[in-house]
Amino acid sequence: MSLAVLTSRALVGLAAPEVSVEVHLANGLPAFALVGLPDVEVREARDRVRAALQTSQFEFPQRRITVNLAPADLPKEGGLFDLAIALGILAASGQIPADALAQYEFSGELSLSGELRPVRGGLALARQAAESGRTLILPAANAAEAALVNGVTILPAPNLLAVVAHLCRHTLLEPYTGAPLAPPPSYPDLADVKGQVQARRALEVAASGQHSLLFYGPPGTGKSMLAQRLPGLLPPLNDAEALETAAIHSVEGSFRPERWRQRPIRAPHHSASTAALVGGGSTPRPGEISLAHNGVLFLDELPEFDRRVLEALREPLESGHITISRAARRAEFPARFQLVAAMNPCPCGFHGHPDGRCRCTPEQIARYRGKLSGPLLDRIDLLLEVPMLPVADLQTAPSGEASAPVRERVARCRAIQLARQGKPNASLAGAEIEAWCQPDAAGSKLLQSAIERLGLSARGYHRILKVARTIADMSEAPAVGAAHLAEAIQSRRGLA
Template identity: 60%
Template sequence: MSLAVTLTRAQEGVSAPQVIVEVHLSGGLPGTSIVGLPEAAVREARDRVRVAIQATLFEYPARRVTVNLAPADLPKEGGRYDLAIALGILAAGGQVPRKKLEHCEFMGELALSGALRAVNGVLPALLRVRASGRSAVVPRANAAEAALVEDLDVRVADSLAEVCAWLCDKAELDCPQAAVWDGAVGGPDLADVRGQLQARRALEIAAVGGHHLLLSGPPGTGKTMLAERLPGILPPLRSFEALETLAVYSVAGQDIQLAHWRRRPFRAPHHTASAVALVGGGSHPRPGEISLAHHGVLFLDELPEFDRHVLEVLREPLESGRIAIARAARRCEFPAQFQLVAAMNPCPCGYAGDPGGRCHCTPDQITRYRARLSGPLLDRIDLQVEVPRVPLEDLMQARGARDEDSATVRARVVAAREHAYARAGRPNAELAAREIERDCALGPPERALLARAVDKLGLSARAYHRILRVARSIADLDGAAACVGREHLAEALQFRGLAI
């Protein structure tokens, strides 16, 4: 029989649809054609595969070789199909047995020597393979990703020759070493920050509920220090969250370190970043910074210095936790459940409101500077905090009892988050409207206080719900799992007082 079938996976965003590789050998002039909407790198596979097969001391068929990549309407790109195509050609020619092919999926790019090279997107592909109940073979260079997928028979190989020996039952392929988290959260310690008690309190509340945070103050007051220490007080990623995050890194071709696989990501793009760099895109859509910060922190320093168009594209993912990128030929969706932390100066020179009178900006300059941030964007930021200049005596004194380290604060954050997970299965910032009604119920005095605040500040319905979510996080931090008290609501409203 001159027809053989092998299985592999395509890459489409963070999904990995199955691709069936059908190889047919027929009479006629020798040649190889690949059909099924292949792009340039896939069409060039015929030359890589031919030389790799010959370098492995197998015979390349002197016949007409037709390779069909099904489904035909799914665009195929990259060198990830090389191994499956090569094995299909060898199986169609009777040079390797077919019995393992129907129960196994193969991914990997071939070098001309027959060696296997790493490909992007192996982790999401293996998650789909596990759901299908099959086994998989991937390049050894992708072993770190393969080690993260439990309950899957996955093998790693260095070359086409090793895979063929395994198919012929002449040798065994290695299994990747299981991933073991080192238990370290890592990152700079919160104890390094002197003073700034209100900002530290806001940081802790933001960590409890996953709320977005804006820090506003003069240069050198510790805004960046505070933001960089947020990941250190967040609880470690749960297993499924870590896999979701690392699947994005796999698609983006980022390195994965097994010892740190449950650490939360921290992304800090420069203010010259484009909209595509921030949210993703390109002719072949790739994940951007907001997706690489999935289940982690996205820090935007000097927020008004970002192009306004770049900031406006954040509005939808801040609400939905996902970003859909549409192109003429395809549409990809990437997760983007990130926690935004932003820092800014109060004016162009940075010293508006400074007691020393150092600011010389005109009112028009300050107005134009602050107008770079739109109302709808600010409306989505839950906590807006002023970070004043630190007194010299606070900087010079040794670490005190109020300068808690990250481990101490993280213990409180983890305990408070457990209340939220037990109640709704998610952080408070992600509560839906119906869940807010159930979990953030207010008594008559609290409702009256909130009504006065909404009327006085002219708050939107979105701000109303966000205040309730923040109050719920404060109550969880206070150990009040049953209800939101007046003091919790008052503190949430204090942080809603627009800092800019």
């Protein structure tokens, strides 16, 4: 047989579209042509496959070899297709039977010795294989990741020889049955934070309603400590959330089975570019906001980020996803993250300090805070000052409440929201706010006064209502009252 057809898959965003690997042998001068819109990494498969076949003691046909990766208009990248190309050459040249290839999907990068190296996106490949009903053969290093998907048979293989032995029915590959590693998530404990009662309360409110949060205050007051403890207050991921989170990290190449069901926390340095934060590249890859999906994105020293980088956060904060468009490619990634940011009140960090050590001029302070645009601040639900504590309080203050009881309260509050509206309060919009967040008469009067005094926008008005709804849920109150609105307004008074 001079023609063999196998099934593999490409990676486009979080999707893994099917790719038919067609291998044809013809008479003529020896040549190896690879077509179907391959990138440089795929074109280099010619040399990897040739060396892998020869070192595995197979005959490399001295004929004209044409490999087509169909559909031709779908960009192909990476070493995903090495294994399928090698098996296609063996099947087309009659060295292995071709009748059993249709029931399998093949993915894997070959080393020159014929060993199979792991590939990106093993979980995405398994999800699509489960829908097609085929068995997935892939490198052994990807097996634990792919096994997180239910309803698919995974055959891990160490090398090309093992795959050939399986297809020839000599030594069958064993389906992967090992349970994925899932140790209990370990997060920093809130008990480490002394004092800062208001900041701890704001952290619990943010966790309960999935609200965004900005801490500002002098250096060393615990802003970063508080932010790092937010993931430990959030309820555990459900199956769908855990799988979606793992799929993003799998496509990016950073997933580890031992992190299964752990909420991600991403803390990029303030020198990060726009592409690093929201995603990008000639072949679109997920950025930090997508890698923080269902978790926390912590931006420390917020005004030190480039203004254009911060402005790119505005749409994802509202929509919960990011669409990256390039001239020939377009990819969409989920980005429903919880933003927690921290900043100093001025360039030196000591504005308002009791000993008057700040020497920043009003113009310098205004320029520093002006790096944060009004539209961006308008999208942050809670803005809270974290003051400096006296040394005596640090020495004598007892340890704060631990994360475990706070997490239990947060879980109860989230359960109330899911039972009422099917989503956290921060995700409410339009008619949902009108239906679930309307205050009583006293609350309406207080809110009207706050809007006039603080000059709130319509978005700010809605965000106060959502935070107040969360505070009411924390006390299991059926309606939003004046006390709940007062706390929400106090937590959104902005930078003093």
